[in-house]
Amino acid sequence: MIVSIIGVGLIGGSIALDLKKAGLAKQTFGVDRSEVNLQKAVELNIIDKGVSLDEACQISDLIILATPVSVASDILIEILDFIKTGTIILDVGSVKGAICKAIANHPKRKQFVACHPIAGTEFSGPEAAFTGLFQGKINIICNQEESDKEAVQKVKHLFEQMGSTNIFMDSSTHDKHITYVSHLSHITSFALSLTVQALEKDEKNIFNMAGSGFESTVRLAKSSADMWVPIFQANKEHMIAAIDAYINEMKRLKSFIENNENEKMQASIEQANNIRKIL
Structure with missing residues (x-):
């Protein structure tokens, strides 16, 4: 061809x-x-x-x-x-x-x-x-x-x-599910990178103390803005719903830490571990 x-x-x-x-x-x-x-x-x-x-x-x-x-x-x-x-x-x-x-x-x-x-x-x-x-x-x-x-x-x-x-x-099913398994991962990685850079002013500490967990989690934050800004906008409806759900989950976990609810935190982490059965 x-x-x-x-x-x-x-x-x-x-x-x-x-x-x-x-x-x-x-x-x-x-x-x-x-x-x-x-x-x-x-x-x-x-x-x-x-x-x-x-x-x-x-x-x-x-x-x-x-x-x-x-x-x-x-x-x-x-x-x-x-x-x-x-x-x-x-x-x-x-x-x-x-x-x-x-x-x-x-x-x-x-x-x-x-x-x-x-x-x-x-x-x-x-x-x-x-x-x-x-x-x-x-x-x-x-x-x-x-x-x-x-x-x-x-x-x-x-x-x-x-x-x-x-x-x-079909295209609508695709756009909904790709939000959860790809687009949400990218925007959370961008947010993590921005948070760490805002809180940790000494770049040497980021470099010296970052382990493999941080490196793998923030890897997607290196992705091109020229590509991802249009993706977020094109998939706006699904993105907003997914981000709201993510924020609610973060608030729930935050409350467990604030209130020393270790058993609930333990149960939530173990529930999160179930992703092993899928990936």
Whole structure:
């Protein structure tokens, strides 16, 4: 296939590398608002060269939309307006409701497959891309009934070749559940980082005293603001409800400490330990 990657960062770049390794991409082109990123992606052999969005729409058999979710819907509409018949577009955003709604009535809707590969790191940009990111991971395909069956099968095969397992759900269910297992984790990590930096003014103490527990808990706080601010906004309704529930749980645990209710704290921690049965 001739493949174009719209947004040559961690996710888009890693897909490009995996498609090349699997022999699925004859040529790989990149589209990015940053000329620096395009040049770096060429230097790293992620893409063959940078092109315009118009050119990508005309030459590609497969287009990977890997931009921040705040601009993804508008770019997708533009792509659908200009692509040739038979070109498949998939996106990799972690919020699916808005983008599916935005193109629900587009005459070329069936050429789009809404995806969310559950993979990533706290790093961003072309330099962060690597082969094997999706190995052993889950890819969620949303609203498959709205896409062409052959397009869905090709996208399934693509992710299988990258080592992923495909599952299916509707976009609203996806957005609700991804809040709990991903988006809430990120915002709590940001909050922990901000809290520690506010309370601990001596950076040497953070570095010298931080153990593996703090390091693993705060790892997500290194994630890109350019990516996560749009995600929180796009998934605003679910985020607010989840944050409220988290705050209530923190207040409950705080009250156990304040009132020396050690038995209740013990029971709550043991209940929290049940996550071992799931993960």
